[in-house]
Amino acid sequence: MATTEYLGIDVGGTGVKMGIVNAETGNITNFQSYDTATWRESKHFVERLADAIALQLYQHKNVKKVGIGLPGILTRDRKTLIEITAIPEIDGTPLVEILNERFTDHEFFLENDANAAALGEFYFSPEKDVMPENYIFITLGTGVGGAAILDKKIFLGGDGNAMEPGHVPSRNGRVLERNVGKKELLMLANDMRTAWRGKTVLPSDGSISTTGLVVAAEEGDELAIAIWNEVGDMLGEMLVGLIRILDIKTILIGGGLSASFDFILPNISKQLDYWLTPAYLENVQIKKALLGNDAGLLGAASLCF
Amino acid sequence: MATTEYLGIDVGGTGVKMGIVNAETGNITNFQSYDTATWRESKHFVERLADAIALQLYQHKNVKKVGIGLPGILTRDRKTLIEITAIPEIDGTPLVEILNERFTDHEFFLENDANAAALGEFYFSPEKDVMPENYIFITLGTGVGGAAILDKKIFLGGDGNAMEPGHVPSRNGRVLERNVGKKELLMLANDMRTAWRGKTVLPSDGSISTTGLVVAAEEGDELAIAIWNEVGDMLGEMLVGLIRILDIKTILIGGGLSASFDFILPNISKQLDYWLTPAYLENVQIKKALLGNDAGLLGAASLCF
Numbered sequence: 001m002a003t004t005e006y007l008g009i010d011v012g013g014t015g016v017k018m019g020i021v022n023a024e025t026g027n028i029t030n031f032q033s034y035d036t037a038t039w040r041e042s043k044h045f046v047e048r049l050a051d052a053i054a055l056q057l058y059q060h061k062n063v064k065k066v067g068i069g070l071p072g073i074l075t076r077d078r079k080t081l082i083e084i085t086a087i088p089e090i091d092g093t094p095l096v097e098i099l100n101e102r103f104t105d106h107e108f109f110l111e112n113d114a115n116a117a118a119l120g121e122f123y124f125s126p127e128k129d130v131m132p133e134n135y136i137f138i139t140l141g142t143g144v145g146g147a148a149i150l151d152k153k154i155f156l157g158g159d160g161n162a163m164e165p166g167h168v169p170s171r172n173g174r175v176l177e178r179n180v181g182k183k184e185l186l187m188l189a190n191d192m193r194t195a196w197r198g199k200t201v202l203p204s205d206g207s208i209s210t211t212g213l214v215v216a217a218e219e220g221d222e223l224a225i226a227i228w229n230e231v232g233d234m235l236g237e238m239l240v241g242l243i244r245i246l247d248i249k250t251i252l253i254g255g256g257l258s259a260s261f262d263f264i265l266p267n268i269s270k271q272l273d274y275w276l277t278p279a280y281l282e283n284v285q286i287k288k289a290l291l292g293n294d295a296g297l298l299g300a301a302s303l304c305f
Numbered sequence: 306m307a308t309t310e311y312l313g314i315d316v317g318g319t320g321v322k323m324g325i326v327n328a329e330t331g332n333i334t335n336f337q338s339y340d341t342a343t344w345r346e347s348k349h350f351v352e353r354l355a356d357a358i359a360l361q362l363y364q365h366k367n368v369k370k371v372g373i374g375l376p377g378i379l380t381r382d383r384k385t386l387i388e389i390t391a392i393p394e395i396d397g398t399p400l401v402e403i404l405n406e407r408f409t410d411h412e413f414f415l416e417n418d419a420n421a422a423a424l425g426e427f428y429f430s431p432e433k434d435v436m437p438e439n440y441i442f443i444t445l446g447t448g449v450g451g452a453a454i455l456d457k458k459i460f461l462g463g464d465g466n467a468m469e470p471g472h473v474p475s476r477n478g479r480v481l482e483r484n485v486g487k488k489e490l491l492m493l494a495n496d497m498r499t500a501w502r503g504k505t506v507l508p509s510d511g512s513i514s515t516t517g518l519v520v521a522a523e524e525g526d527e528l529a530i531a532i533w534n535e536v537g538d539m540l541g542e543m544l545v546g547l548i549r550i551l552d553i554k555t556i557l558i559g560g561g562l563s564a565s566f567d568f569i570l571p572n573i574s575k576q577l578d579y580w581l582t583p584a585y586l587e588n589v590q591i592k593k594a595l596l597g598n599d600a601g602l603l604g605a606a607s608l609c610f
Contacts, residue, residue, distance in 0.1 A: 134463035150463060158439035158455060158553035168546040169580055241473040241546050248463035275474055 007056050007066040008301030010113065011049070012036065013086030018052060020060050021301035026124035028297060030059060036087065045090055050102055057103065067109045067303030068095075069116035069296055076160030078110045109303035112161070113296055114139050115154045117289075118147035120299030121252055125290045134248045137289065138165060138235070139255035144177040148246055155246075165238050176238050180231050182210060182257065189213060189227045196223050210257055217263040228263035235264060236271025243276065243284065254289030261288040312361050312371040313606030315418065316354070317341060318391030323357060325365050326606035331429035333602060335364060341392065350395055355407055362408065372414045372608030373400075374421035374601055381465030383415045414608035417466070418601055419444050420459045422594075423452035425604030426557055430595045439553045442594065443470060443540070444560035449482040453551055460551075470543050481543050485536050487515060487562065494518060494532045501528050515562060522568040533568035540569060541576025548581065548589065559594030566593045 004023040019031040072084035079096040118137030144166035148155040166177030200223035216224035309328040324336040377389035384401040423442035449471035453460035471482030505528040521529035
């Protein structure tokens with residue numbers, strides 16, 4: 001029997017990545033990357049996307065299912081885009097209907113990108129054989145995104161767009177991602193650098209980068225560690241709420257900023273120890289998501305299962 | 306065709322209430338109330354419960370389904386008690402199995418009491434014809450309990466005991482119900498009374514009651530209103546998190562302390578206005594639960610649907 005293959009498409013604010021994904025191994029072939037800005041400037045984003053899909057499907061006649069991850073919110077039936085902040089001209093597009101008209105022999109599955117990445121871990125993680133059926137997925141990057149897998153399925157909540165941990169109340173009268181989104185994290189770091197009186201390798205001219213913060217922490221820099229501790233505290237408080245509301249005890253942390261995992265984990269754990277009862281603490285597990293750079297594309301392909 | 310009737314049982318720390326519930330009208334007949342402490346002292350709580358059930362079923366041979374609400378957590382399959390804080394000697398009891406052995410012709414449905422009360426609103430509320438399929442239910446009393454109805458069903462979460470809003474982080478390094486549970490609310494009120502320099506009808510000898518606080522607020526007492534504002538602020542912050550995590554926009558508030566509804570609502574709304582985006586605010590509705598004193602018993606009966 002031939003191996004099943006899916007087309008996975010990760011639509012992002014910077015690039016649109018796609019490739020043929022082997023359903024058993026998660027191996028990606030015929031990878032293509034397109035520039036989002038160029039497609040937007042053409043004023044025909046959806047047509048460019050459909051053309052790129054046509055090319056992939058022409059080259060892979062065995063592929064009958066296409067999964068697409070998008071950075072925004074969708075109707076509950078997952079057929080129409082509601083709000084794609086990075087590409088607002090496609091808001092309201094009935095994308096599944098449009099693609100079905102052109103590709104009558106294929107099935108299309110849309111999903112929010114954090115949801116797709118969360119599901120991708122279930123089907124393609126190197127640890128997929130020991131993945132629980134329920135877990136919370138947090139993605140750290142420009143913002144703080146989230147998803148929950150419940151009974152092996154994406155948790156949609158009431159109106160289809162559940163799991164926005166970046167938008168829950170956090171410290172200083174701000175929602176969480178206004179404290180620990182990438183931009184805000186760097187502002188916090190530069191502020192803490194200005195106030196810092198001890199030794200540190202971090203620059204004092206406002207040019208701290210997230211990669212620099214991770215490297216400095218790896219080298220034992222006390223200020224860098226103190227900054228990640230702050231981030232861990234705020235993430236930990238939010239996670240306590242999620243755990244108590246969803247009764248899910250495995251948490252995966254992914255996204256570009258999850259490179260900081262080893263340095264945010266101590267204070268995430270400190271917050272869980274403070275707020276949760278022993279019965280919970282025995283069972284809570286915080287782990288790093290394992291798909292890394294391919295999470296978006298593999299997540300999109302996992303929608304076809 | 307005969308009207309369908311169910312036996313509803315509300316097991317509480319103080320009393321066990323039961324009655325025959327008309328599935329169409331929510332009318333309760335043959336209401337019985339038993340003293341929880343007396344049954345506990347007999348060292349045969351489960352047998353006393355089964356005897357009381359036997360009496361009801363003997364008198365109502367048409368009743369084939371029994372719903373039981375319990376103040377604690379259950380296994381995910383809803384057959385065994387895990388932790389019933391007020392009646393710890395029944396922890397671990399396989400209650401459905403035990404009842405099935407004695408009542409071979411009947412079906413039994415167990416549920417956490419807040420979950421049952423939430424579902425009861427769906428089937429028995431005077432506004433049931435306009436109830437949405439998704440809503441959050443908050444119960445204010447000794448503690449702060451919660452439930453969510455998703456697609457007309459109780460939301461169980463990952464391990465079966467979702468929706469513990471009383472246990473999410475709140476102000477002053479305390480979980481929410483350590484701030485606004487009944488006892489803590491009265492401590493807050495007495496502390497605010499001590500510091501108060503204006504006019505107030507509230508007593509200064511530490512004897513403030515929750516009923517007194519509601520009555521004083523109804524009379525326009527500024528301190529009483531200020532106390533309920535504090536409670537509304539803390540509940541509102543928690544609700545923002547629930548709304549963002551579950552994407553559910555209707556919230557019902559029940560429980561004994563919901564008599565304060567009109568006085569906590571202004572600051573709940575203030576917090577929602579502060580934290581939520583306009584698209585959310587347009588659709589969020591905060592309402593008082595309508596079943597009142599019968600919520601527990603009707604909720605238990607609603608498990609039979």
